[in-house]
Amino acid sequence: MNELITHSAAELAAKLAAKEVSAVEVVQAHLDRIAEVDGEVNAFLHVNTEEALAVATEVDTARAAGGAEAGRLHGLAGVPIAIKDLIVTIGQPTTAGSAMLRGWMSPYDATVIQKIRAAKMPMLGKTNLDEFAMGSSTEHSAYGPTRNPWDLDRIPGGSGGGSAAAVAAYEAPLALGTDTGGSIRQPAAVTGSVGVKPTYGGVSRYGAIAMASSLDQIGPVSRTVLDSALLHEVIGGHDPADSTSLTDPVGALAEAARTGNVAGMRIGVVRELQGEGYDAGVQQRFDESLELLRGAGAEIVEVSCPNFKYALGAYYLIMPSEASSNLAKFDGVRYGLRVLPEDAPLTIERVMGASRAAGFGDEVKRRIILGTYALSAGYYDAYYGSAQKVRTLVQRDFDAAFAQADVLISPTAPTTAFKLGEKLDDPLAMYLNDVATIPANLAGVPGISVPGGLAGGLPVGIQFLAPAREDARLYRAGAALEKLLEDKWGGPLLAQAPVLGGVK
Amino acid sequence: MTAVTDEILSFEEAMEKYDPVLGFEVHVELNTRTKMFSAAPNVFGDEPNTNVTPVCLGLPGVLPVVNKAAVEYSIKIGLALGCRIAPSCTFARKQYFYPDTPKNFQTSQYEDPIAFDGSIDIELEDGTVFTVEIERAHMEEDAGKLTHLGGATGRIQGADFSLVDYNRAGVPLVEIVTKPIVGAGSRAPELAKAYVAAIREIVKNLGVSDARMERGNVRCDANVSLMPKGSTTFGTRSETKNVNSLRSVERAVRFEIQRHAAVLESGAAVTQETRHWHEDTRTTTAGRPKSDADDYRYFPEPDLVPVVTSEEWIEELRAQLPEPPAERRKRLKDAWGYSDAEFRDVVNAGVMDSIEETIAAGATPAVARKWWMGEVSRRAKEAEVDPAELGVTPETIVELDSLISAGKINDKLARKVLEYVLAGEGTPSEVVDKHGMAVVSDDGALLEAIDAALAAQPEVAEKIRGGKLQAAGAIVGGVMKATRGQADAGRVRELIFERLGVQG
Amino acid sequence: MSEINREAVAHLAQLARIEMTAEELDKMAGELDVIVDSIKTVSEVAGDDVPATSHPIPLTNVFREDVPGQTLTNEQALSGAPDAEDGRFKVPAILDEE
Ligand SMILES: [Mg+2]
Numbered sequence A: 001m002n003e004l005i006t007h008s009a010a011e012l013a014a015k016l017a018a019k020e021v022s023a024v025e026v027v028q029a030h031l032d033r034i035a036e037v038d039g040e041v042n043a044f045l046h047v048n049t050e051e052a053l054a055v056a057t058e059v060d061t062a063r064a065a066g067g068a069e070a071g072r073l074h075g076l077a078g079v080p081i082a083i084k085d086l087i088v089t090i091g092q093p094t095t096a097g098s099a100m101l102r103g104w105m106s107p108y109d110a111t112v113i114q115k116i117r118a119a120k121m122p123m124l125g126k127t128n129l130d131e132f133a134m135g136s137s138t139e140h141s142a143y144g145p146t147r148n149p150w151d152l153d154r155i156p157g158g159s160g161g162g163s164a165a166a167v168a169a170y171e172a173p174l175a176l177g178t179d180t181g182g183s184i185r186q187p188a189a190v191t192g193s194v195g196v197k198p199t200y201g202g203v204s205r206y207g208a209i210a211m212a213s214s215l216d217q218i219g220p221v222s223r224t225v226l227d228s229a230l231l232h233e234v235i236g237g238h239d240p241a242d243s244t245s246l247t248d249p250v251g252a253l254a255e256a257a258r259t260g261n262v263a264g265m266r267i268g269v270v271r272e273l274q275g276e277g278y279d280a281g282v283q284q285r286f287d288e289s290l291e292l293l294r295g296a297g298a299e300i301v302e303v304s305c306p307n308f309k310y311a312l313g314a315y316y317l318i319m320p321s322e323a324s325s326n327l328a329k330f331d332g333v334r335y336g337l338r339v340l341p342e343d344a345p346l347t348i349e350r351v352m353g354a355s356r357a358a359g360f361g362d363e364v365k366r367r368i369i370l371g372t373y374a375l376s377a378g379y380y381d382a383y384y385g386s387a388q389k390v391r392t393l394v395q396r397d398f399d400a401a402f403a404q405a406d407v408l409i410s411p412t413a414p415t416t417a418f419k420l421g422e423k424l425d426d427p428l429a430m431y432l433n434d435v436a437t438i439p440a441n442l443a444g445v446p447g448i449s450v451p452g453g454l455a456g457g458l459p460v461g462i463q464f465l466a467p468a469r470e471d472a473r474l475y476r477a478g479a480a481l482e483k484l485l486e487d488k489w490g491g492p493l494l495a496q497a498p499v500l501g502g503v504k
Numbered sequence B: 001m002t003a004v005t006d007e008i009l010s011f012e013e014a015m016e017k018y019d020p021v022l023g024f025e026v027h028v029e030l031n032t033r034t035k036m037f038s039a040a041p042n043v044f045g046d047e048p049n050t051n052v053t054p055v056c057l058g059l060p061g062v063l064p065v066v067n068k069a070a071v072e073y074s075i076k077i078g079l080a081l082g083c084r085i086a087p088s089c090t091f092a093r094k095q096y097f098y099p100d101t102p103k104n105f106q107t108s109q110y111e112d113p114i115a116f117d118g119s120i121d122i123e124l125e126d127g128t129v130f131t132v133e134i135e136r137a138h139m140e141e142d143a144g145k146l147t148h149l150g151g152a153t154g155r156i157q158g159a160d161f162s163l164v165d166y167n168r169a170g171v172p173l174v175e176i177v178t179k180p181i182v183g184a185g186s187r188a189p190e191l192a193k194a195y196v197a198a199i200r201e202i203v204k205n206l207g208v209s210d211a212r213m214e215r216g217n218v219r220c221d222a223n224v225s226l227m228p229k230g231s232t233t234f235g236t237r238s239e240t241k242n243v244n245s246l247r248s249v250e251r252a253v254r255f256e257i258q259r260h261a262a263v264l265e266s267g268a269a270v271t272q273e274t275r276h277w278h279e280d281t282r283t284t285t286a287g288r289p290k291s292d293a294d295d296y297r298y299f300p301e302p303d304l305v306p307v308v309t310s311e312e313w314i315e316e317l318r319a320q321l322p323e324p325p326a327e328r329r330k331r332l333k334d335a336w337g338y339s340d341a342e343f344r345d346v347v348n349a350g351v352m353d354s355i356e357e358t359i360a361a362g363a364t365p366a367v368a369r370k371w372w373m374g375e376v377s378r379r380a381k382e383a384e385v386d387p388a389e390l391g392v393t394p395e396t397i398v399e400l401d402s403l404i405s406a407g408k409i410n411d412k413l414a415r416k417v418l419e420y421v422l423a424g425e426g427t428p429s430e431v432v433d434k435h436g437m438a439v440v441s442d443d444g445a446l447l448e449a450i451d452a453a454l455a456a457q458p459e460v461a462e463k464i465r466g467g468k469l470q471a472a473g474a475i476v477g478g479v480m481k482a483t484r485g486q487a488d489a490g491r492v493r494e495l496i497f498e499r500l501g502v503q504g
Numbered sequence C: 001m002s003e004i005n006r007e008a009v010a011h012l013a014q015l016a017r018i019e020m021t022a023e024e025l026d027k028m029a030g031e032l033d034v035i036v037d038s039i040k041t042v043s044e045v046a047g048d049d050v051p052a053t054s055h056p057i058p059l060t061n062v063f064r065e066d067v068p069g070q071t072l073t074n075e076q077a078l079s080g081a082p083d084a085e086d087g088r089f090k091v092p093a094i095l096d097e098e
């Protein structure tokens, strides 16, 4: 294992700037790592070897030229990144983890990809996910499950299991994820990595294949809090192509992460996001983190969000409703899979029905049918309409909680990584994984998951939530906890992960 | 598909027994430069699938952004229809699968249209005025264009396959929906035509649509139902789709009234269904019956945010509205002093604007009408263009008229001068100079020509001397010939009588 | 229970344009019934006085100026098409609908 891959993005950026190492070497080290371990992990659906090396070469050339050209390079130029395969890219297939889009090449780039290109960050490839981001285990991918680097028999979380596993397995220092109900934070929690869901509208959604438009958000995946902040600064900011994009400036996120201080910060423990339903080991690590934060000068207060208990139900009405609509476009007419029914008549209606039957997996069909039901005549008010009202109540709970606390804290997920296949036939049990992450999506507030230690040898995640537009607080609190824990552990949590790909 | 020919009752008999109730949904394509939700050009007639962006094709990951001009045009339409403008309104998704609809939903408005509760007065040809109440006018997007190929005919029935061009997909539409129109009686077909004509005129006058029905800029769905005379309970309605010429609107409504009457007379019930209008046979045929398959599952468009209209914004737009066409016609008719018949002829000839401009340039109403309804209309007919498109400017007409008044040219010469002006030879005065076309006003030259003519026709001179004054025409003709038409015939006649010593 | 039966799912599958076999319909009906049962409480939580929230962060009047932007070439537009002809997307017969 090349020592280079163990460095954080911030460290690699420093080494590149100091010309201690070339971008080509950095990219090659990661490509080698992918070749070495991804057969086991299956984090990547596509490896973008040529383009990644070409971009790295450009960076090295510019840096070698010195002067203005080198000066124009972004701080993360040459630091490689992996992209969740829900985000469209020119030059690499975008599949959304679905047979529907096998081999589909987008003729346009997502806004975040344009920003990644402008920063000259080499894209290592596209990472695996639950089909159309629907799932919490990355088992619902048409291209096979991704495995958790901590235990290859376990799930890496989902839907962004590919991005989280890639980062946790040192295949990439950074990755992009998308978070609709926890798809960045829950995989981060169960793989011992860091994941951030920005404030809704803080990062452009243009080019992220929509699951639930009012909940989806692109965000950073990394091994350190500072790295997520650095990446967040690259991808964040206003985009006129996204009508829900905020006009606020991105903010000094990396600076907040470097400050990493909780002295005087009021941290609210959400009564409803702990206790029953949360593993004892998860609860223990969570309680220890609270003690550390208290010791560092934080004021720990308890807050109550009584409507959070309805959040999961509201989510499982809003999300499938919007998804049923967003996924209607996949019909085999303009792109994607087309299947002709074997028997006559060959009507377009039947071609669409057969194409969608063959192109979508079970979980996607389940959510489309559920969403169609919730929106159909006679049910709208009871289901979709009511769920939107619960959303208002959840927001009011957040408002009240943030009147008492600067940030909120909870375990990110109720359990550690479960075994592959364990919950595949029990959709409800699968949905419960997102119980602590969903309220943030309903309310649009930002959240971060940072490693909180191990329970039964598997990572536990600690989640911080902040008011909308106060993403910087997440980085301040998250980095503080990260430092307190790493001091205690004597190094990052991932240093305790088992070695992959045999001993080399 | 061979349509079963429906029985119909004579219109007169239908009117004896039933009262028709009408309703219209008119779709108006706006002539903005770009589409409703994407920056693709809104241009008719280009190569297929070239005026498209990823948004127009509904590619994975795309998001809509509202065209501000389309919103302003919609507000102007609302104001011109006497509607109230919603202080706040939203977009909604109307969901149905069809290959001309790239997302398989139409982005439209549902619960809160931008304009509602309006009314317009419709004047029939004989001056009868009907008030039509407007229920709503909402913003939405057009679909692509399907061409059906193979099979026996070019029609949808029997087609082997269809080709889709998305250039039109996303063109801004305003759908104007009336309240039920009761009380038109036997004038219903006429009112239908006049209503659509009025909408077309209004949007054209506003400059918000090219309003060319043959291009589908204005498309009408006509709802017809019958109530037995004396009843106030509406019958079951049919909706005849896409009736796209004024003549067809009148005929389709008339046909549906006759068809409904025959159904009701036979003791059967009218089916609530969509009908298709066939211009060739001047009949409608049944489309799909309305069923619960028409569950559009409307819900608020999560990718777009509400449109909020301030008083200032609305007043700013109101100030930009041109004078309503009906008011303007009344004002001009009064000001010009034309008779009803004269004014109607002017309107029908499409020269009202030209006459107005000509009067503004200094001509009297009578002179302006003489030219535009006379020589200009004649030439336009020859050239097979509209009079206004012939290239005759108001200034030309004013100048021609003043040349005549000054006795420099006569009517006949003036027509010749106009021909040269249209051939690009300059202003009327320039043409007169260049071609030496002025009437001969030098008495000496005229007397010379008169003496020659009298000498050539001594028998005519005798007749005149004998008191047969009307015989002078032959001498005048000779003089005109000799002066190539450039003599003032009145003056020539005077001089002849003077010469021959008779009292004219 | 059994609010969502096979017929109901068949209708939903038709609305959603997903062909399903009889077994799939039965399986889906069973699963949906459990899910819907578990989230039903949502309809009882909020009263009439609670407004619906459709956007987490409220914004209004986000507009684009009416200025043409970059379009796709015909080739790009058709690049993912399962079938195309004469610069247009080709789809099988559409039988008598609208
Ligand atoms: Mg309609």
Ligand SMILES: [Zn+2]
Pocket (backbone or CB within 6 Å): B027, B140, B175
């Ligand atoms: Zn419409």
